[in-house]
Every structure is written in C-alpha cells, then in structure tokens.
Amino acid sequence: MSEQVQSPVDLGVSREGLLDMYYYLRLARSLEEQLVALFRQTKVIGGIYRCLGQEGESVGTAFALDFGRGDVLSPLIRNMGAILRAGAKPVEIFRQYMSKGNGPSRGRDLNIHFQDLNGRGFMGPISPLGDMVSVMAGVVLARRMQKKEGVAMVYIGDGASSTGAFYEGMNFATVQKLPLVVIIENNGWAYSTPTYKQTAAKTLADKAYAFGCASETVDGNDTIACYHAAKRAVDRARAGEGVTLLEVVTFRMKGHAEHDDQSYVPPEMIEEWRSRDPVERFERDVLASGLVTAEDFKSILERIKAELSAARDEAEASPMPLGEEAQYGVYYGDGFWDRPAATEK
Amino acid sequence: MTEIQKPTAGGETTFLEAIRQAMWEEMEVDPRVFLIGEDVGNYGGAFKTSAGMLAHFGPGRIIDTPISEVAIVGAASGAALSGMRPIAEMQFIDFIAVAFNQLTNFASKSRYRGNGGVPIVVRGPAGGGVRGGPFHSGNPEAYFFNTPGLKIVYPGTAYDAKGLLKAAIRDEDPVIYIEHKFLYRRIKENLPAEDYTVPIGKAAIRRKGKDLTIITYGAMIYVADEVAEELAKDGVSVEILDMRSILPFDEEAMIESIAKTNRCIVLYEASLTGGVGAEFAARLADKAFDYLDAPIKRVASLDTPVPYSPNLEDFYRPNKDKAIKAAREILKY
Numbered sequence: 001m002s003e004q005v006q007s008p009v010d011l012g013v014s015r016e017g018l019l020d021m022y023y024y025l026r027l028a029r030s031l032e033e034q035l036v037a038l039f040r041q042t043k044v045i046g047g048i049y050r051c052l053g054q055e056g057e058s059v060g061t062a063f064a065l066d067f068g069r070g071d072v073l074s075p076l077i078r079n080m081g082a083i084l085r086a087g088a089k090p091v092e093i094f095r096q097y098m099s100k101g102n103g104p105s106r107g108r109d110l111n112i113h114f115q116d117l118n119g120r121g122f123m124g125p126i127s128p129l130g131d132m133v134s135v136m137a138g139v140v141l142a143r144r145m146q147k148k149e150g151v152a153m154v155y156i157g158d159g160a161s162s163t164g165a166f167y168e169g170m171n172f173a174t175v176q177k178l179p180l181v182v183i184i185e186n187n188g189w190a191y192s193t194p195t196y197k198q199t200a201a202k203t204l205a206d207k208a209y210a211f212g213c214a215s216e217t218v219d220g221n222d223t224i225a226c227y228h229a230a231k232r233a234v235d236r237a238r239a240g241e242g243v244t245l246l247e248v249v250t251f252r253m254k255g256h257a258e259h260d261d262q263s264y265v266p267p268e269m270i271e272e273w274r275s276r277d278p279v280e281r282f283e284r285d286v287l288a289s290g291l292v293t294a295e296d297f298k299s300i301l302e303r304i305k306a307e308l309s310a311a312r313d314e315a316e317a318s319p320m321p322l323g324e325e326a327q328y329g330v331y332y333g334d335g336f337w338d339r340p341a342a343t344e345k
Numbered sequence: 346m347t348e349i350q351k352p353t354a355g356g357e358t359t360f361l362e363a364i365r366q367a368m369w370e371e372m373e374v375d376p377r378v379f380l381i382g383e384d385v386g387n388y389g390g391a392f393k394t395s396a397g398m399l400a401h402f403g404p405g406r407i408i409d410t411p412i413s414e415v416a417i418v419g420a421a422s423g424a425a426l427s428g429m430r431p432i433a434e435m436q437f438i439d440f441i442a443v444a445f446n447q448l449t450n451f452a453s454k455s456r457y458r459g460n461g462g463v464p465i466v467v468r469g470p471a472g473g474g475v476r477g478g479p480f481h482s483g484n485p486e487a488y489f490f491n492t493p494g495l496k497i498v499y500p501g502t503a504y505d506a507k508g509l510l511k512a513a514i515r516d517e518d519p520v521i522y523i524e525h526k527f528l529y530r531r532i533k534e535n536l537p538a539e540d541y542t543v544p545i546g547k548a549a550i551r552r553k554g555k556d557l558t559i560i561t562y563g564a565m566i567y568v569a570d571e572v573a574e575e576l577a578k579d580g581v582s583v584e585i586l587d588m589r590s591i592l593p594f595d596e597e598a599m600i601e602s603i604a605k606t607n608r609c610i611v612l613y614e615a616s617l618t619g620g621v622g623a624e625f626a627a628r629l630a631d632k633a634f635d636y637l638d639a640p641i642k643r644v645a646s647l648d649t650p651v652p653y654s655p656n657l658e659d660f661y662r663p664n665k666d667k668a669i670k671a672a673r674e675i676l677k678y
Contacts, residue, residue, distance in 0.1 A: 105459040115460045117426055124460045128446050134416040135451065138423025138431075145379065145405060145429065165415045165446070172416035176408075330457050330493050332517035337459065 028081035053253035056278025060226030070150030074123040087120035094315030101321030101343035129160035133169025159190025179237035213243040220250030319343035355538035361529040367510035382434030414443035435469030453494030470526035478653035484615035497591040508543030548595035554584035617645040639678035
C-alpha cells in the first residue's frame, strides 16, 4: 500500500458518551469565560479561581461515576466541570458567584461551594484543604451502614496532599476499605509553590504506598484516559476493593485566582502546556475516532451558547439578599432554609 | 473476654454509667446512631464508657479508628450529612484540638452555608484534679465558644449526663459534650428507668439562696457547694446556678438569680482569661447592671497550662478557699 490510511481509534466510549463529554468540557470552559467577563464588570463579587486547562480531568473523572446509583463527588475549586456533570446548573453557579439572594447558598458562600449531596450527588467543599477526604469517607461509611450503594469521589490538589487531614482521611478510608476514589490534581502549583517544594515523593500517586491502597497516575489533559482510569478506580470501589488514589497530571493555566498574574511561572512552561490543551486534544482525538464530526461539535457549541446566555440573564436579573438575612440559619429551628429567601426587590 | 452486659436503665447510676446508658439506649432505639473513636470497641473506651457495646452492636456501629481525630470528626460529619447520628469520641477532650478545623470550619458552618445540618456529638473526658498533666486535664469549651453553629454542654450530675447526652444525640446541630473525668466514678444518683432528656440551653438551680449567686458548671458545682456550706455557717445564703449548657447558655436564669441575690461569682475550671465565664460576666454587666450591688468576680484556673504535680495543680485550679475569698470581698463591698 502506497498510502497509509489511518484506522479509526477505539476510544472505548460510545458516540453518545463522547458528545456528552464534549458538552461538559465546553460548558465548563464557556461558563468560566462568562464569569471572567462578569468579574471584570464587578458583577462577580469575590475571586475567580480558574479551571482553565483542568476541564479534561474534571469532566473525564466525573464521567466514571453513576449518580443514579448513589455515587457522589466533592469537587475542588477548579472542578466546575465535575459538578456540572453531577447536575449543577449554570444559573446556580452564576448566582453563587454573583452572591445573589436566590443562589444555592443565598449569598453566604462563594463559587462552587454549594451542595446537593442527597439529591444530585455533589458536596460543597471548604477552603481548608484535605478535610473533604474524611468527610467523603464518612458519606460512604453511612451508605454502608444504611446498606445503600454508592461510590464517593473527592478531588484534592498537589498542595492538599501535604496536609495532615489528607493523610488521616486516606488512612482511615483505606483501613475501612471504603468505596472512595481520591483524585489528586497535580497542576504544578499550589498558589505560588511548585510541586517540588510541596513534596519529595517522585509522584503523588506514590503516597498510596503509605496507606496500602491502589494508585495510578494518568495524563490529566487526556480526558478519555482520565475517564478510563477513574472508571477502573470506581469499579474497584464498587467491587469492595476499597480506596484508589488517582493522580492526574495537569497544569493550572492561570494564576491562583484572577488577581494573580502568575509571574512566578516560567512563560515557556505555560506555552508548552497551552499546546496540550485538554479540550483541543479531545476534539482531535474524538474526530480521529470517526464517531463524531465537526458538525456535531458545532451544534453542541450553539446549544451551550444559548443555554449560558439564558442562565446569565436569569442570574443577572436575580436579586441580592436582604442584609438582615445574615442572622438566620445558623442553627436548626428558625425555619430559614424552609422559607423562601428574603431578597431586595 | 467476659461479655459485659447491657446497662440497666436507671437505678443507682454513676456519672460514667449514665453516659454508657445514654449511648446504649439511643443506639437501641435509633439505627442512625453509631459510635466512632479510638479504642471504643475492643477496649470499651479508655475509661470504659462504651464497655460491652462492640459485642452487642457489632463493629459496623462501634468503630475503632486509627489515631486520627481529623478523620473521626470528618467521617462523623460526612455520615451525619448522609442521615446518620454519629457519636465521635475523643479519647481525652484535649485531643479535640487536632480536629479543630473539622469542627470550626466544616461542621459549624455547614448549615449556614446551605450545606445542611451536621448532627454529630463529639464527646470526651475533660478536666483536672486527676493529675493528668498538661495534655489530659484540659477544659476546651472556650476554644469553641466563639464558633457560631456549635453547641456545647457540660453536665455536672449523673442525671444531666444522661439527659444531656440523649438531647445532644437527638439535636439537629453539632454538639460538643464535655464530661468531667473526676466525676466518672465519684458521683452516683438514682436515675429514672424511663427515657428522659435534659433540654440544651437550660440552667438548673442546685441550691437556693438569697445573698450571693455562684454561676458555674461541670465539676465546679461541687466546689460551689462546699463554698455554700462554709458560708452558711456565717449566715450567708448562697444560690448555685449550674449552667449545664455553655452554648447556648441560659441568660434568663442568670439574670433572674442576680435580680434576687444582687451579688455574683462566676466559677469555672478553665483558665481565667477569655474563658466562658468572661462572657457570662460581660452579659450580666450589660443586662443586669442595675441588680448588682458589687462587681462580678471570676474564680477560675491560672493562665497557665495544667501542671502535673499535685502541689502545682492544686495551686492552679479554683477551689473552695479561692472562691470563699472572692465571696467575702464582694459581700463586704
């Protein structure tokens, strides 16, 4: 044969699954672009912690969960793709960022710090890092006592893997053989601290040896590889084989938050990782599979554009909370969360 | 190992047995309740508060953990958000410091953030007088007192130990339940056989009086009683108000008592500065100033860690003599 014909690559994901993944990858990226625009108009009150470059691992790993079977996840700040996949709505995220009175936390907490644990299956994280490992261990411990199914997935960063909370949670969950998948997003930087100043371990997955759990390291910018690695971990968890520590190697393409110009990151490093963009890579790989076409992508992008435009309008038109609402809902019994939010007109 | 039997409900009951009865009975009636902590199963707890419970309820509900207070409180919180009612034991309440973040950043803020209530009880042995030294004698209530979202109770009688623990387990919010280890086997009372609770947030008058109120809680109610006996010889009638609940606390009961006696000592075992007694005194200065005939005196431990040697610890802690000295000062004011 004089001409090499490239045979379609089998990605191990159905056409429907690939289109779904693409939708969430692009939804996360577009939603974030709109949040940045709103931030520049001072309509987003607090900081924005960009997911750029980490959409692939967020979406890929979350796809390994089956929310209909009681699976749950606890995202980190850069896992908007994961909670969107779990069912969080763009309008909720817009409202939350804009501190609206009818947002999920009614203006009390920021960004993706909100939950629907017992409904759609996602937990609101807290800012001190590492704590959510044992909290999510407790969630699946409860399921075991209640004789219910369900795997928990919890995301932490390279920085959080240095905390005592991480070690305690990992160790406890492994001893208890709980169905827990812990994703370490190794994105190179914890604020301004590079991973080599965070740990002397060769890989973050190596930390699994201390606990005796399964581990794997995967290219975090390869969405489909992340999906498969997470699926292996979820399958092990479901089969009663306990905890997996999954390290996804990726890169934080922006500073810690919007105020941070990441001048401490060598520019050539950013350039190099830009060429490995997970969304563009997904497009290339998936087109090569022959299962989807550029037309499919185009219609998904149009759908996202319309959805986000509507969600953004709805959020922008949403009212701010009344100041006096601050005093309620600390303890059970004042009915705050059972009555409609009191907002400005 | 011989099987330790289920406790009889009620009857002549020690403080420690009251705690064991409360946990056992709640676990029998409510499948959501479980116990998690270090050495709570095989060993039955360092002080035997959970003796026999592993054999009766099994390892699925009596969970021995690694030495990991963060994981104990964290897992309890996650389970609570998933519909369970965990009791998390700190082997000594001093070690709750390790789980500080889980309590002050996760459990306490969860409801307020719209993340759902975290109905956990974190309990453990506190207090000095047992020569436990700097790490086994602490009274940590003030660390958590400034954390909205938490509740704190500190029983001083066997009746309250049982009733407040049951109330804490049934409460919808995170409760820190502090049990004074000096009381475990030293006090005893006849408890009702039937189920009862003691409401969180309500104080109890332990002794009625008209000249001076001692506002106190925990093991200090017995010191207050010694003071009252001593002063009675001089014809001074002391009222003892046992707060029982630290957060929320019964402001109304404090004011009512001061309105009657016009003089007040706040007696607590933790260090003086920034102790919860400082807030009690501030609240009274704000809301009961017109009733007061003398300054409010606080009698508490020194502002030092808890020392080990008996001479040192006895000097460190509040006692009858220190309280009487304070009482005489304000009585002649």
